[in-house]
Amino acid sequence: MNTETIKIKKGLDIPLGGCAERYVVDARSIDRYAVKPTDVVGFVPRLLVAEGDSVSAGQPLLADKNDPRLTLPSPVDGVVEAIVRGEKRRLLEVVVKSGKRKVESEAAQAAPDTLSSSHLPLSTSAPVWWMLRERPFGTIANPDHQPKGIYVSLRDTNPLAPDLQYALRGREHDFEAGVAALQALAPVRLVRAEGPHPAGNIGTIVAALDPINKGECIWHVGAQDVATIGRWATTGEYRPERLVAVGGPAAKAPHYYRLTVGACLKRITDAQLMDSNYPHLGSAPAATRIISGSVLSGTRVEADGFLGMYDQQLTLVEEGDQYDFMGWLMPGLQKFSFSKTFLSGFARLLPTTHYPLPTQFNTNMHGSVRPFLFTGQFERVFPFDIYPLQLIKACIVGDVELQEKLGIYEVEPEDFALCEFIDPSKTDIQPIIREALEVLRKEAIA
Amino acid sequence: MNMKWLSDWFEKIEPKGKWAWLGSTYEAFHTFAFTPKTVTRSGAHIRDAVDMKRSIIIVVIALIPALLFGMWNIGYQTNLAAGTDWGFWHCFWFGLLRMLPMIVVSYVVGLFIEFAFAQVRHHEVNEGFLATGLLIPMIVPVTTPLWQLALAVAFAVIIGKEVFGGSGMNFLNPALVARAFLFFSYPTHMSGDKVWIANDLWGSDAIAGATPMGELAAGMHPTASALDMLLGTIPGSTCETSVIAIALGAILLLFTGIASWRIMLSVFLGGGLMGLLFNAIGYNEYMQLPFYYHFLMGGFAFGAVFMATDPVTAAQTNTGKWIYGLLIGAFAVLLRVCNPAYPEGMMLSILFMNCMAPLIDHCVVARNIKMRERRLAK
Numbered sequence: 050m051n052t053e054t055i056k057i058k059k060g061l062d063i064p065l066g067g068c069a070e071r072y073v074v075d076a077r078s079i080d081r082y083a084v085k086p087t088d089v090v091g092f093v094p095r096l097l098v099a100e101g102d103s104v105s106a107g108q109p110l111l112a113d114k115n116d117p118r119l120t121l122p123s124p125v126d127g128v129v130e131a132i133v134r135g136e137k138r139r140l141l142e143v144v145v146k147s148g149k150r151k152v153e154s155e156a157a158q159a160a161p162d163t164l165s166s167s168h169l170p171l172s173t174s175a176p177v178w179w180m181l182r183e184r185p186f187g188t189i190a191n192p193d194h195q196p197k198g199i200y201v202s203l204r205d206t207n208p209l210a211p212d213l214q215y216a217l218r219g220r221e222h223d224f225e226a227g228v229a230a231l232q233a234l235a236p237v238r239l240v241r242a243e244g245p246h247p248a249g250n251i252g253t254i255v256a257a258l259d260p261i262n263k264g265e266c267i268w269h270v271g272a273q274d275v276a277t278i279g280r281w282a283t284t285g286e287y288r289p290e291r292l293v294a295v296g297g298p299a300a301k302a303p304h305y306y307r308l309t310v311g312a313c314l315k316r317i318t319d320a321q322l323m324d325s326n327y328p329h330l331g332s333a334p335a336a337t338r339i340i341s342g343s344v345l346s347g348t349r350v351e352a353d354g355f356l357g358m359y360d361q362q363l364t365l366v367e368e369g370d371q372y373d374f375m376g377w378l379m380p381g382l383q384k385f386s387f388s389k390t391f392l393s394g395f396a397r398l399l400p401t402t403h404y405p406l407p408t409q410f411n412t413n414m415h416g417s418v419r420p421f422l423f424t425g426q427f428e429r430v431f432p433f434d435i436y437p438l439q440l441i442k443a444c445i446v447g448d449v450e451l452q453e454k455l456g457i458y459e460v461e462p463e464d465f466a467l468c469e470f471i472d473p474s475k476t477d478i479q480p481i482i483r484e485a486l487e488v489l490r491k492e493a494i495a
Numbered sequence: 496m497n498m499k500w501l502s503d504w505f506e507k508i509e510p511k512g513k514w515a516w517l518g519s520t521y522e523a524f525h526t527f528a529f530t531p532k533t534v535t536r537s538g539a540h541i542r543d544a545v546d547m548k549r550s551i552i553i554v555v556i557a558l559i560p561a562l563l564f565g566m567w568n569i570g571y572q573t574n575l576a577a578g579t580d581w582g583f584w585h586c587f588w589f590g591l592l593r594m595l596p597m598i599v600v601s602y603v604v605g606l607f608i609e610f611a612f613a614q615v616r617h618h619e620v621n622e623g624f625l626a627t628g629l630l631i632p633m634i635v636p637v638t639t640p641l642w643q644l645a646l647a648v649a650f651a652v653i654i655g656k657e658v659f660g661g662s663g664m665n666f667l668n669p670a671l672v673a674r675a676f677l678f679f680s681y682p683t684h685m686s687g688d689k690v691w692i693a694n695d696l697w698g699s700d701a702i703a704g705a706t707p708m709g710e711l712a713a714g715m716h717p718t719a720s721a722l723d724m725l726l727g728t729i730p731g732s733t734c735e736t737s738v739i740a741i742a743l744g745a746i747l748l749l750f751t752g753i754a755s756w757r758i759m760l761s762v763f764l765g766g767g768l769m770g771l772l773f774n775a776i777g778y779n780e781y782m783q784l785p786f787y788y789h790f791l792m793g794g795f796a797f798g799a800v801f802m803a804t805d806p807v808t809a810a811q812t813n814t815g816k817w818i819y820g821l822l823i824g825a826f827a828v829l830l831r832v833c834n835p836a837y838p839e840g841m842m843l844s845i846l847f848m849n850c851m852a853p854l855i856d857h858c859v860v861a862r863n864i865k866m867r868e869r870r871l872a873k
Contacts, residue, residue, distance in 0.1 A: 065541070262871040338540060345539050366541060369534055374498040376530030377548035384544035390553050390751045391544055412534040416546020417526050419621060420663030423550060424811040425755050436812060436860055454864040462538070469539040473550050479538035 052203065052239045055257045059432040060245035061387055061467055065208040065344060065410055067365070069294035071215060073305045077290065081130065081313035083142040083355035084110050084121045088348070089179065091188040091490055092119070094140045102129045103148075107176035107287030110143045115494065119189050121358075122176040124289050124311045142355065145311075169282050171230045176287040180274040181231075182359070184251065184267050185458040186490040196235045196268040197259060201228075201275055203241040206249035207343035211294035211305065211361050213272045220276040227270075227279030235268065246345075247432065252464040256433045261458050273361060293356065295321060297344065297365035298410050299337045308356060314339065314363065315353040321365060322352065336368040338412050345466035346479060369413025376415070383409050387430070387471040419474040430467040433459060437468055441478055444485035449492075452485055461486070502529055519613040523620035547622050553753045554626040557744035558734075558801065562633060564727055565734025566590035569637050572692045572730050576702045593693050594733060597632035600641050604648045605631075612657045623662035623669075623807075624652070630670035630801060633734035634794060634842075635677060636690040643681055647673040667849045668808045671842050678842070686838060691730035704730040707792045708831065708838045711781050717792070724791035735797035738790065745800040754804035757816040762799035763790060765824025773832055781832045789828050798827070798841040803848075810852040812859040819855055823848045 086094040093114040098104060104127060109120035127147040135141045169175070173192045181190035181199070190196070203213055217224055231237045238258065242248035251269045261267060270278070273291045281287050289310040296303035300321045322337055340347040341357040344364045348357055356363065373379075381391030385408045388394070393408065427437040435456040443451040462479035469478040505525050510517040525531070526548070535542060570586030581589070605628045613620040631648055655672035656665040678685045688705035707717035707729060719729045727737025735741070748754035770786025777783050789795055794802075803809060803823050810819035823844050830840025837843060 063541070260870065262867070264871075338534075340540055344541055347540065349537065349540070364540075370532045372498075372502045372532050373530035374501070375528065376544075377546060377552060381544060386544040386549075388543070388545045388550070388752045390549050390753065394751065410541045412540050413530070413542070414533045414535055415530060415542050415544045416548065417522070417531055417533065417619060419547040419619065420661070422547060422623065422663050423753070423806045424809070425757075425806070425813060425816070426752070428813060434863065434866070436863060438811060439856075439860055454867065455860070456863075456867055466539050470541070471543045471545070473543070473545045473547055475542065475546060477536065477538055 052241055053258070055240060055242050055248070055254060057242060057244035057248035057253060057257065057432045059429055060206075060247055061430045061471070062206070062245045063208045063344075063410075063470070064385065064408055066298040066408070067296040067300045067303045068209050069211065069296040069303045069305050069362075071212075071305065073292060073307050076306045076308050076312065076316060079308070079312045079316055080127075080147045081355075082124050082127070082145045082147060082309065082311040083133075083313070084123065084145070084311055085142050085355060085358055086111055086121060086140055088358035089121065089189060090186060091115070091487075092121070094121075096132065096140070096143070098129050098143070100129050100132055103127075104129060104145060107281075109176075110145075111140075113189070116191070118173040118192060119179065120173075120176075121179055122287065124287075124309050144355075169230075169285055171234060171278065171282065175281065177274070177278045177281045177289075179358075180278060180289075181268050181270055184255065184269065184461065185261060186486055186493075187461050188490070190268045191266075194266050196266050197261070198267050199231050199235050199237045200251055200254055200267055200269040201237065201239050201272050202249050202251055202254055202269070203239055203272055204243075204249040205272075205361070206242065206244075206246035207345060207362070208246065209294060209296040209303075209362060209364055210249075210343060211292055216273055216292035216305075216361070217276060220273075220279075223276035223279035223283070224272070225279065226283045227275035227277070230278055230282035231270065231275070244432075247430075247464060247467060250464060252459065252461050253432050256435075256459055260434070260456075263453060263458055265458075271359060271361065291361045293360070294362040295365075296362070297340075299365040299367045310356065310358060312356050313353065314341075314350065314356060317363065318352040318365075336370075338366050338368050340364040340366065343466075345470060346463040367411040369411030371413070373413070373415075384415075385410065388426070388473070414475050416473070416475050418476065421474050421476070423473055426471055426473070427468040430471060431464070433464070435459060437465065441465070441468075441476075441481060444481050447485070447488070449485075449489065452489070457482075457485060457489065498529075505529065516614070516617075519616075519618060519620055520610055523610065523613070526619075550753055551622040551625050553747065553751050554801070555629055557747040557753075558626070558629055558633065560740040560743040561734045561737060561797065562594070562629070563587075564737040564740040565633060566594050568727060568736055569593050569693050569733060571728060572704060573694070573702070576692050576704055589693070593637055594632060596641060597635075597639070597644055597733075598629065600645050601631045601648050602628040604645045605652050608649060608652045608657070612661065616661075618661060621662035623656075627651070627669045631673045634670065634674050634732050634797065636685060637693040637733050638690045639677065639684060643677060643684060646680075647676045650676045663807055666808055666853065667846060668802055668805045671802055671846050671849075674842055675846060691732075706731050706838070707788075711784065711792075711831075712838045714780060716780060717788075721785075721788065721791060724788070732794060732797075735794045738796045741796045741800050748800065748804070754800070755806070755809065755816050757813060758804045758809055758820040759799055761817045761820025762803050762824040762827075765821035765826075766790060766795060766799075766828050767824070768821075769825040769828035773828070789831065793831075793839050794841040795824075795827060798845055799824070802841075802845050808849040808852065810855045810859075812856050815852070815855040815859045818859075819848055819852055822851070 086092045094111040095114050104123040107122045111121045113119040125147040127145045130146040131144040133142040183190045240254045247253045277289050293306050293308045341350045342360040384391045431437045440455040462482045465478045567587045569590030574581040609624050651669040651673035655669040659665045692702040692704040710717050725738050767786050770789050773782040810816050826844035827840040
């Protein structure tokens, strides 16, 4: 397989503590799973099953109202336990309780000796189709579109992200079969990015290799999902498994879990959540935020919630709902800032270690919302040939034409995550980008 | 530090009901005392520790060396002119007593207007004026009457900033708007050779003392040596004379990343190139002046470090910043040498380029748009 390499200089690796250690706990015996249509951009769900129905792994549970060919399948064999709706009866989750899991022998897990030449053809009727995503807009790949390429990032650079090399160990054959199956649709580009985050983001990779123009699209698949696709293509068996890195400063014992997509997180959070007392806060119990996905662009979930459809990490961070007395004036030896405006910035210059001080991260905003004042900061963590501040402002005012001119089709909200992180004016940038993209997407399908 | 009693007190007095209109003022004081406990909602769940207050306070800290030196120099210049023999502390206290009323007037007038506007608009009070309010008294002659200063601050905040929507929306540097206001409204108080040295006694006769640029404009070679100018022991606006003190501030601004090194460097480059060009022409005394004298005289260094780098009014793109800085430096020297009516070209040069910055950015961004169109056409 040909792997391409790109080198990125602009970016930032946030020194967030709690990196997952390299041992794996098999948690595939978790018995509740959820399919969450809210994780899939642009997916308008129509129920194909009812509560109490028996379903098998790979059987569609939901179809997209705009394109019924696109479906979300059940990850396991079992019974539909609940259909969870939110405000305005919005469908949030279809919960499946898994039945007796067939215990596979080691032999069955091992890959076939030779790759069969008669792969199952990859199409929308395949249960793995939802794993292919399209850019611009981040929807499930539209089978009517011809992508310029199918990109797979071989390195996830998000804070505390799983090491994909490690995660794919033992699944190499499946991975190769997956690449072969994808190859039939469009040229597959396997890219290993070097450099600080966001080097490994699909957006960064595509921008570096072959930027998306208006009217074009690319598809992308998570590296672990390629293995799932490969297994399905060679054996017809749908087993959406991922090695998930569980970590974060508030995780008790960060390590990897082998999970099936959509798994209920209760067992993991029970094991990982710290005791309610933090020594430095006196007796005040500190809450923990559980994030499915990366700390920069993941989704908040409850302790008994479910792993996100496309996520391969779980991050636990302390909630920061405390006041900080004169926080803007204090030396801030333990505060992390990209700007070096705190004493910690000087300490980083010390020759002894890379980052010698215990840095505290929590979900506090560290300031209040202000207009954009400073310029030139975003460019330092935004490795695109795009003017980030100008594009953000175009999105705020809703100037669609200007957004197009400035390159909106080349970005996804996650590409702005670091801009949002370092922004001294504390603007929520990712929702602004998503909203602008949604307007464009709806215009495109209208 | 456990300040729970104070945070509890703040929560208790939060204006509600018929007092809710005081929200902006309350927010300003509350966030001054405590970084709020607001948590992220989505997206980036953790955030950088830096915020607007921290960024602005770095600018204020960077101004302190120049401010302290300026205070001492005010006393020192009076001492020299009067032929007395004051010690270090005498000079400093003398200057401190002249500067403090100016700083207080600037802050009180400016912050009052800022709070009033924020209150009426139900906006947050922006921190930007903490820097502007200190900058204004630092760039005027020490003899500026307080009432003129108050008028200038009011003009700068209202016309220079608030009419456009407040901090971040203005296109002219408010501190320079204040100085320009004084310069054109009260020219006799702002230039000449009778305004730069503070009087020993409040309000008696003016003391003559020309700045190097005043002398040059009059066709003389400056009496001060280059070393004096570097140290700043010369007459001039209150706190802009010492290039060394300004350099200390510049180091902090550059290290913390608050000011753009591209702008700072390119202003000096532009000024230097223009100076060299005039050297090559060499028509008169001013043109023959070694190019680095321009960096040492007047407000060039102060303007390059603290004024041109104001991110709101500067060019916003990196390429634009180079062009913006180069032209500021070049125009400043051009104005100094070729227009003796305005001995200080820096202020006008920066204000002019403030007006041009959006155009520069427009051209830079247009190139990016063109690139994208070409790529699509291929």
